[in-house]
Amino acid sequence: MKSRSTYIILLATIFLCLLSGPQVHGKCYYLAQNGDDNNSGTSSDSPWRTLQKLQLHLLYIKPGDSVLLKRGSIFTGSLHLQKWGNPEKKIFIGAYGTGIPPIIKGTVDLKQWTSLGNNLWKADWPDSVIPADLFIDGKRQSLGRYPNTGYLSASTPGVSKIELSDTTCLNQENGYWSGAEVVVKSSRWTLDRLAVKRFENGTFYFEGAASYPLPQKTDYFIQQHIATLDSPGEWFYDQKRQEIVLYQDGVDPNNFNIEVNTLNYGLHIAGSGYIEVDGLVFFGQRVAGLSIRNSKDIAVTNSTISNISHNGLEVISSENIYIGSNVISDIHNNGVEWQNNDQAIFTGNTVRKVGLNAGRGASGNGTYIGFYITGAGDRDHLIEYNTFDSTGYTAIDFRTGNTSVQCNLISNFCLIKDDGGGIYTWNNDFGNNTISKNIIIGTKTPSLHKSHESYAQGIYIDDLSQGISINDNTVAYCEGSGILIHNAGNISIQGNKLMNNGNNFLNSEKAQLVVKRDAIVPADKFISRNIIAENNILVAGREDQYAALLYFPDQKNMEQAITFERNSYATLATNSFYIYYTSADNLCDGYSQLSFQEWQEHAAKDLSSSATAFPRKMVSGKLLLAEKMERENWFTWPAQTFLNVTHTGSSPATITAAPGEAQEVLLYRTGLAFDTEKIYRLSVTMNTKQPGEIEFVPLMSEAPWEALGQYHCLKSDSIFRNVTFYFKPTINCERARLNFKSDQTLHLRNIQVHEMQTPVQTEKVRLLYNGTQQEMTCKLTGSYAYLNGLPVSREMRLPPYGAVILLEIE
Numbered sequence: 001m002k003s004r005s006t007y008i009i010l011l012a013t014i015f016l017c018l019l020s021g022p023q024v025h026g027k028c029y030y031l032a033q034n035g036d037d038n039n040s041g042t043s044s045d046s047p048w049r050t051l052q053k054l055q056l057h058l059l060y061i062k063p064g065d066s067v068l069l070k071r072g073s074i075f076t077g078s079l080h081l082q083k084w085g086n087p088e089k090k091i092f093i094g095a096y097g098t099g100i101p102p103i104i105k106g107t108v109d110l111k112q113w114t115s116l117g118n119n120l121w122k123a124d125w126p127d128s129v130i131p132a133d134l135f136i137d138g139k140r141q142s143l144g145r146y147p148n149t150g151y152l153s154a155s156t157p158g159v160s161k162i163e164l165s166d167t168t169c170l171n172q173e174n175g176y177w178s179g180a181e182v183v184v185k186s187s188r189w190t191l192d193r194l195a196v197k198r199f200e201n202g203t204f205y206f207e208g209a210a211s212y213p214l215p216q217k218t219d220y221f222i223q224q225h226i227a228t229l230d231s232p233g234e235w236f237y238d239q240k241r242q243e244i245v246l247y248q249d250g251v252d253p254n255n256f257n258i259e260v261n262t263l264n265y266g267l268h269i270a271g272s273g274y275i276e277v278d279g280l281v282f283f284g285q286r287v288a289g290l291s292i293r294n295s296k297d298i299a300v301t302n303s304t305i306s307n308i309s310h311n312g313l314e315v316i317s318s319e320n321i322y323i324g325s326n327v328i329s330d331i332h333n334n335g336v337e338w339q340n341n342d343q344a345i346f347t348g349n350t351v352r353k354v355g356l357n358a359g360r361g362a363s364g365n366g367t368y369i370g371f372y373i374t375g376a377g378d379r380d381h382l383i384e385y386n387t388f389d390s391t392g393y394t395a396i397d398f399r400t401g402n403t404s405v406q407c408n409l410i411s412n413f414c415l416i417k418d419d420g421g422g423i424y425t426w427n428n429d430f431g432n433n434t435i436s437k438n439i440i441i442g443t444k445t446p447s448l449h450k451s452h453e454s455y456a457q458g459i460y461i462d463d464l465s466q467g468i469s470i471n472d473n474t475v476a477y478c479e480g481s482g483i484l485i486h487n488a489g490n491i492s493i494q495g496n497k498l499m500n501n502g503n504n505f506l507n508s509e510k511a512q513l514v515v516k517r518d519a520i521v522p523a524d525k526f527i528s529r530n531i532i533a534e535n536n537i538l539v540a541g542r543e544d545q546y547a548a549l550l551y552f553p554d555q556k557n558m559e560q561a562i563t564f565e566r567n568s569y570a571t572l573a574t575n576s577f578y579i580y581y582t583s584a585d586n587l588c589d590g591y592s593q594l595s596f597q598e599w600q601e602h603a604a605k606d607l608s609s610s611a612t613a614f615p616r617k618m619v620s621g622k623l624l625l626a627e628k629m630e631r632e633n634w635f636t637w638p639a640q641t642f643l644n645v646t647h648t649g650s651s652p653a654t655i656t657a658a659p660g661e662a663q664e665v666l667l668y669r670t671g672l673a674f675d676t677e678k679i680y681r682l683s684v685t686m687n688t689k690q691p692g693e694i695e696f697v698p699l700m701s702e703a704p705w706e707a708l709g710q711y712h713c714l715k716s717d718s719i720f721r722n723v724t725f726y727f728k729p730t731i732n733c734e735r736a737r738l739n740f741k742s743d744q745t746l747h748l749r750n751i752q753v754h755e756m757q758t759p760v761q762t763e764k765v766r767l768l769y770n771g772t773q774q775e776m777t778c779k780l781t782g783s784y785a786y787l788n789g790l791p792v793s794r795e796m797r798l799p800p801y802g803a804v805i806l807l808e809i810e
Helices: 004-014 016-020 051-060 555-561 596-603
Strands: 028-031 066-070 074-076 079-081 091-096 103-105 107-109 114-117 120-124 134-136 152-155 163-165 181-187 190-200 203-206 217-223 235-238 243-247 258-261 265-270 273-278 281-283 288-293 296-301 304-308 311-316 319-324 327-331 336-339 342-347 350-354 371-384 387-391 396-406 409-411 420-425 433-436 439-441 456-461 466-471 474-476 483-486 489-494 497-499 511-516 531-534 537-540 546-552 562-565 568-571 577-581 591-594 610-613 622-626 634-637 642-646 654-658 665-674 679-688 692-700 712-716 721-727 733-742 746-756 765-769 776-779 783-785 795-798 803-809
Touching (some): 103 265, 265 281, 288 296, 288 304, 311 319, 474 765, 497 765, 511 537, 546 555, 555 577, 555 596, 622 665, 679 692, 733 746, 795 803
Parallel strands (some): 273 296, 281 304, 296 319, 311 336, 396 420, 396 433, 409 439, 483 511, 497 537, 537 568, 568 610
Antiparallel strands (some): 107 258, 134 258, 537 546, 577 591, 622 746, 634 665, 642 654, 679 721, 679 746, 692 733, 783 803
């Protein structure tokens, strides 16, 4: 096996000739939209007209021959190639002439529409190939669905893979939805398309099984049924009647150019080698625009693949593949499906708008992904200089060894499904993998009012993965964490810039770096270990975000697993670290908040690191409670506990609660109401006689006394300290309380509750990044400094895929 650097240089040299066009050694075959299949086809003056004619002659193509499609032409059909060139005489498929690139499309016209009334139209479709998409004047239309947006939610007492009941939302007669398709969220990361065998008494009975047992609260919608059609352009294929039904609001569809796709591939290369494809457009195919299987030394450059009903590009069981400077967009399932290949480069491509239509991608795992790469062992892959924008699930998902994911610009991912990331891997123990110099940007708009958590991590190393270096990446504004290491080991995290991640307010893991060990993987099978975090910059510019979160069974387990040194932290929150010990005998069932100094003392780590606190701004929000510590507002439990309020001189009033003869005391303040559509900020100053913990949770003040939000563990000692955190109620409650629990005497003062529109955040921090291959010059207006206080010039140069985090100076 060659070293990776040697291999990359060699492969790049092989394909260097692509930059200057084809090396013509043999015969050329020409196609043009204005050609004629009776022509010779061997000169630009006598081109053929159809791909069908060309396909016949591909049987005789030889090394060095070229196939040239005239620019400005559109061709309907497919090409299937099973031929070998050689290193000196490659087979070339490309374009000639001037104008826009030639288009190979997989659609055919659909005419003779007749009215069914109520704005519904039908056209016969007796073909055995079921169309996957319908286009009007070249624009892809939506399948009909119910409801038109969002999901219905079924709450069922049991779980099943083969049936779903919803007697609340579905009151139609038996058989009404039989034959339809139900799209269900069987997990956070899977959407399944399940054909309905029969519908009875508000229950769907499916032809097949969901990927996972459907949860008791299942989100779903219905498609592929005439009752879902109520908006212009919505359609579905009635397989029983062999007709396509279209909704058009007062418009005759015969006046438009309507097409459906029937062809699986634009270009299918199988069992071939030494072939170059350049400058083509593939549009509207059912399975893939371009497919490469069991082939060797194939290059695809400067081409566009768009509006594909399944995968944009498929490369399967092939070797020495070069995919460069292409655009892959508007794909229902995966932008690139890459399986069991060896020695390949994917560089300079743009992959966008992939998997954005729920229910149109494939069911189960490994779907709605920008670039999905799998293959056991040492595979030699380089994924670099690409742009990934807007994917329904993960942007890059790799399950291979000896793979470099570097210098990519990634944004807007996990838009349909979550528990994924900008870059993700799972069960990847093949080793020698590198994630470096990528720029991963979520969204700068905080997700404050979503009704659900959204776990869209920047870089996500999931269960049983190991042997991965994560170096010099920039990750910012992700809804989930910047980097999440989950049940993984032998991970190096060095030189990364992580800023303002944890943008979804409801997420519990709102940190720049999360290292998590839980029971999903049994301890006897795998233990998190050898995780090194050094020379990173972690910036949390919002009061509800944290620098790091560590989730381990106990302190010993954590200390054995991770090493933190020479990092730089900058936070707005007073307590910038969160720790959760799942099996320790703690008072609190929640996260413990630690300041940077407490974190150093607690774990004896990060002793060579530094921390900066952003200047705090005034709280903006509606003040709901400014507690003067009146005795009649506060209560304790159980009965033998002690409660007192003291006023000492100019000091704030203090309320004291002590366990007395009980083991612990509950101290709570009633008379509050909380709304699930609002967020709240609690600020409190507290202390205890001895170092310990105080548990807080917003709680119902009457049966069934359910928690209204997340439990928090607050570290305490004999020094009065202020802590601040946010919560969004999970249940509307007109009778709520603030609930504190302690196993020793507890003192509280200065309690305030605000109703907030947004968490307190600093506006002084700024991220500059360069997601291109050229050096960038940034001109600054105003005065800025690095996090360490050193001033910067008004003009900064950023290297390719470099970034800097700056503070504005007054």
